[in-house]
Amino acid sequence: MRPVAxxxxxxxxxxxxxxxxxxxxxxxxxxxxxxxxxxxLFIYAGSAIAGIASLVAVLAVTAAQRRGETPDxxxxxxxxxxxGGRFTAPLGYxxxxxxxxxxxxxxxxxxxxxxxxxxxxxxxxxPHVALFTTVSITMIGAVIIAAASREQRWGRIAMAISVPxxxxxxxxxxxxxQGLPLPFNPVVVATAWIIVLLLVVTRVAIDRPGAAALTxxxxxxxxxxxxxxxxxxxxxxxxxxxxxxxxxLGDESPYIPAGIPLAGLLAAAVIELLIKRGPVIAxxxxxxILGVTFQLQxxxxxxxxxxxxxxxxxxxIAGGLFGMLGGYLGARFGVILRVREKVAA
Amino acid sequence: MIRRLLVVLAVLGLSIGxxxxxxxxxxxxxxxxxxxxVGPYGVTVGFSTWPxxxxxxxxxTFIPDGGIxxxxxxxxxxxxxxxxxxxxxxxxxxxKRDVWGLxxxxxxxxxxxxxxxxxxxxxxxxEGTAPVSVLSQPxxxxxxxxxxxxxxxxxxxxxxxxxxxxxxxVSAVAVA
Numbered sequence: 001m002r003p004v005a006x007x008x009x010x011x012x013x014x015x016x017x018x019x020x021x022x023x024x025x026x027x028x029x030x031x032x033x034x035x036x037x038x039x040x041l042f043i044y045a046g047s048a049i050a051g052i053a054s055l056v057a058v059l060a061v062t063a064a065q066r067r068g069e070t071p072d073x074x075x076x077x078x079x080x081x082x083x084g085g086r087f088t089a090p091l092g093y094x095x096x097x098x099x100x101x102x103x104x105x106x107x108x109x110x111x112x113x114x115x116x117x118x119x120x121x122x123x124x125x126x127p128h129v130a131l132f133t134t135v136s137i138t139m140i141g142a143v144i145i146a147a148a149s150r151e152q153r154w155g156r157i158a159m160a161i162s163v164p165x166x167x168x169x170x171x172x173x174x175x176x177x178q179g180l181p182l183p184f185n186p187v188v189v190a191t192a193w194i195i196v197l198l199l200v201v202t203r204v205a206i207d208r209p210g211a212a213a214l215t216x217x218x219x220x221x222x223x224x225x226x227x228x229x230x231x232x233x234x235x236x237x238x239x240x241x242x243x244x245x246x247x248x249l250g251d252e253s254p255y256i257p258a259g260i261p262l263a264g265l266l267a268a269a270v271i272e273l274l275i276k277r278g279p280v281i282a283x284x285x286x287x288x289i290l291g292v293t294f295q296l297q298x299x300x301x302x303x304x305x306x307x308x309x310x311x312x313x314x315x316x317i318a319g320g321l322f323g324m325l326g327g328y329l330g331a332r333f334g335v336i337l338r339v340r341e342k343v344a345a
Numbered sequence: 346m347i348r349r350l351l352v353v354l355a356v357l358g359l360s361i362g363x364x365x366x367x368x369x370x371x372x373x374x375x376x377x378x379x380x381x382x383v384g385p386y387g388v389t390v391g392f393s394t395w396p397x398x399x400x401x402x403x404x405x406t407f408i409p410d411g412g413i414x415x416x417x418x419x420x421x422x423x424x425x426x427x428x429x430x431x432x433x434x435x436x437x438x439x440x441k442r443d444v445w446g447l448x449x450x451x452x453x454x455x456x457x458x459x460x461x462x463x464x465x466x467x468x469x470x471x472e473g474t475a476p477v478s479v480l481s482q483p484x485x486x487x488x489x490x491x492x493x494x495x496x497x498x499x500x501x502x503x504x505x506x507x508x509x510x511x512x513x514x515v516s517a518v519a520v521a
Contacts, residue, residue, distance in 0.1 A: 031439040031448050032370040095504070102497050109494070116484040118394075118402030120451040126487075126494035133497040140501075243370070247436035333505075336512035 002075050003154045005060075006145050008053035009096050010158055013139045013165050016046030020135075020169065021226050021256035024123070025234040028255055030243050033119040035111060038237055043135075044107060050138050051100025054093040062087045073340045074155075077148040092148055096141025103134035124176045132173045139166040147205045147337040156206060163202050164219035168226075168260055170194050184314040185295055185304055191261060192290035192319040196283050197326035197333075199268050203275060204334025212275075216268035219260065226257035253301045263293035271327075279331065280324055287323015292316045373404045373441040373448075383418075383462045384471015386410060390460065391446075399482040402451040407435060408444045409464060416466035418445075425456025425479075432463070455481045 019042025026039055061071055061079065065088045071079035076090025089097070110127035122128065142162040149155025174190035203212040231254050238245060261267075267286035274282035295315045298304035307315075377395035381388050391406035409416055419432035438446030452458055458477040463470070484490070 033449060034370065099497075102500075106494070106497070113484075113490075117400050117482075118451065119449045120400075120402030122451075126490040130494035130497050133501060137497065137501055241370075244439065244442065246439055248434050332509060332512060336508050339512060 002149065003152075005053050005057040005093070006076070006142075006149065006154075006158055009050045009093075009138075009142050009145060010161055010165075012046045012048070012050030012053065012100075013135075013142050013162065014046070015042050015049065016135050016138070017165050017169055018226070018229070019043035019046055020172070021230045021254070022233045022237075024255050025230045026237065028252075029231065029234045029245055029249060030238040031246060032243065035114070039233075044104075047100045047103040047135060047138060050096050050142070051104070054097035054100065054141070057093040058082075058087060058089040058097060061090055061093075074148050074151070076145045078339065090145070090148070092141050092143075092145030094141070095144055096138050099134050099137030099139075099141055103131060103138065106130040106134055123172065129173060129176065132169070136166065136170050136173070139169055142166075143201075144337065150206050150338075156208075156211070159202060159206060159211070160214050160218045163198050163215045164222050167195055167198050167215075167219055167264075168222060168256070171259065172256070183310070184291075184318040185298065185311060188291060188294045188298060188304070188315055189318045189322050191259070191294060192287050193322035193326045195261060195264055195290055195326075196267065196271075196287050196323040197330040199264075199271050199286070200275075200283060200327045200330030201334045201337065203271060204331050205337040207338070209272060212268040212271050213265065216264040219264050220262070223257050223260045223262070226260075227254055230254040230257060253303075255303075258297075258301050258303060261290050261294040262297055263289055266293070279327060283327025283330075284320045284324045287326065288316050288320035290323065291319015294319075370440060373406065373438060373446070375404075375406060379475060381460075381462065381473050381475035383409070383464045383473035385468040386416070386464050386466060386471050386473075388462060388464070388473070388475075390475050390477075391444075396480050397452065397477060398480045399455040400451050400453055400487075401483055402449045404438065404440075405447040405450060406438055406441060406444045407446060407462070409466070412443070413437070413445055416464055418462055418464035421461040421463075422452075423459040423461065425454060425458060429461075435462070435464075452477070452479050455479050 019039050023037070023039035023043060026037065027033065057076055061075065065071055065079075071088055071090065073079065073090075077092040078090070079088050080091055080094055081087075082089045082094065106127055110131060113125060113127045117125075139162065143159065143166060146155055146158035146162045150159065171187075171191040171194050174187050174194075177186035177190060180186050199212040199215060202215045205211075235245065267289050270286045270289065271282050274285070292312060292315065295304065295307050295312055299307040374393055375391035377392045379390045379392075381390060387410040389406075389408045389410075391404075391408065393404035394401065397403065407420070413435075418435045420435055421429050421432050423429040435445040438444055439448050456479060458479055459474050460477055461472065461474045463472045
């Protein structure tokens with residue numbers, strides 16, 4: 001039961017991520033939108049699969065408890081009493097399920113939004129931000145489920161997949177900060193912050209050398225797959241429905257995979273090597289590396305203006321400081337993921 | 346239990362598979378036009394919704410007299426505040442390939458916008474500006490939409506704060 005339900009949650013979040021990358025590229029390369037496009041169906045199916053798997057897991061644990069069995073906290077996380085004890089929900093499945101249910105609710109609000117405002121494809125409309133947040137909540141649930149089974153090999157594999165999925169998806173919301181009048185690039189710094197935070201979460205939760213590096217390696221592989229798949233899928237789908245590509249498309253990199261830092265592995269290596277000796281320095285250097293390299297990457301790929309020295313220095317400093325903050329938060333949340341006992345509020 | 350889950354997923358997969366052919370892209374339906382002189386070229390600007398409202402997307406078409414075949418150009422959008430976007434090449438409308446246009450495109454703010462065209466063609470270079478008046482946004486106030494749509498974000502923050510506080514109590518004793 002355990003690996004099956006967790007597997008469906010993981011597959012669901014992966015399908016949501018692929019659908020989102022595909023959908024964004026579709027709007028850039030091709031354009032027209034209806035509610036019933038294949039990328040949209042991927043996004044919705046992903047949340048539906050994760051949500052249904054969570055519901056089944058919660059019902060199974062509830063039924064087991066009613067038979068007199070004690071819930072096992074390695075099965076999806078600490079058991080939580082829901083609706084006055086009518087249900088017993090492992091924390092991970094509860095978070096995943098609530099995220100998926102909210103996603104479907106905000107999907108209806110998004111449909112209403114498009115009937116009022118039309119189908120202009122902007123990332124940062126209020127319902128789109130809500131949808132990104134709810135998918136992120138589902139992905140956080142997937143990380144909690146994986147961490148609960150960290151002693152199992154499949155649990156560690158699930159962790160090495162669920163964390164990079166969240167690393168890729170969560171920073172999309174950071175686009176809302178684009179254009180803020182700051183001396184540094186806020187999108188780059190927000191992305192560096194999230195990646196350092198999640199690398200430390202993984203390292204602390206798994207508590208094995210190499211856990212952060214493995215996560216960063218999987219992130220790189222995931223980036224490569226999305227980089228190849230996304231433009232191909234947009235173009236193939238356009239051909240299948242008889243739509244042309246837009247005029248004036250150059251050799252721009254695919255939007256979502258290009259928004260993943262290429263130097264994650266380097267940052268993870270610094271964390272792996274220095275976290276025991278000097279954790280604050282480790283996460284600060286990791287954030288600084290991500291700040292500098294991701295700023296250069298964004299300029300190189302034309303997703304940001306030219307990197308002047310002042311922007312580069314300011315982004316490096318901000319990356320280092322936010323890396324420290326991410327490391328601090330990540331260490332605490334990593335410990336929380338290891339908690340196995342019920343705790344009174 | 347697993348079999349039931351697989352049945353549910355199979356039904357979901359089938360519904361996705363059969364829904365895909367039901368996709369349909371609406372044709373570009375122009376309900377209002379304006380004329381603008383761009384140097385030697387007369388241009389008809391078409392709107393699929395009229396009047397134009399802030400944040401509400403519509404199709405724009407830009408049709409120079411004599412067609413787009415032997416011409417090229419750029420469009421600069423100027424906001425009511427006077428700020429303007431970088432010049433964008435005039436591109437064919439994805440669903441009406443014989444004319445230039447902007448597909449499902451929204452002007453975000455209320456007020457008097459300007460579309461400034463620069464066209465190069467057989468009669469040389471020309472420039473001209475079309476005013477585009479944009480009324481207030483439809484729907485509820487934007488602040489209300491943001492409050493409703495920020496609920497998941499604040500729920501996430503509340504969850505993380507609760508987890509943090511409980512984690513602090515147990516981190517010393519209950520780490521497995």
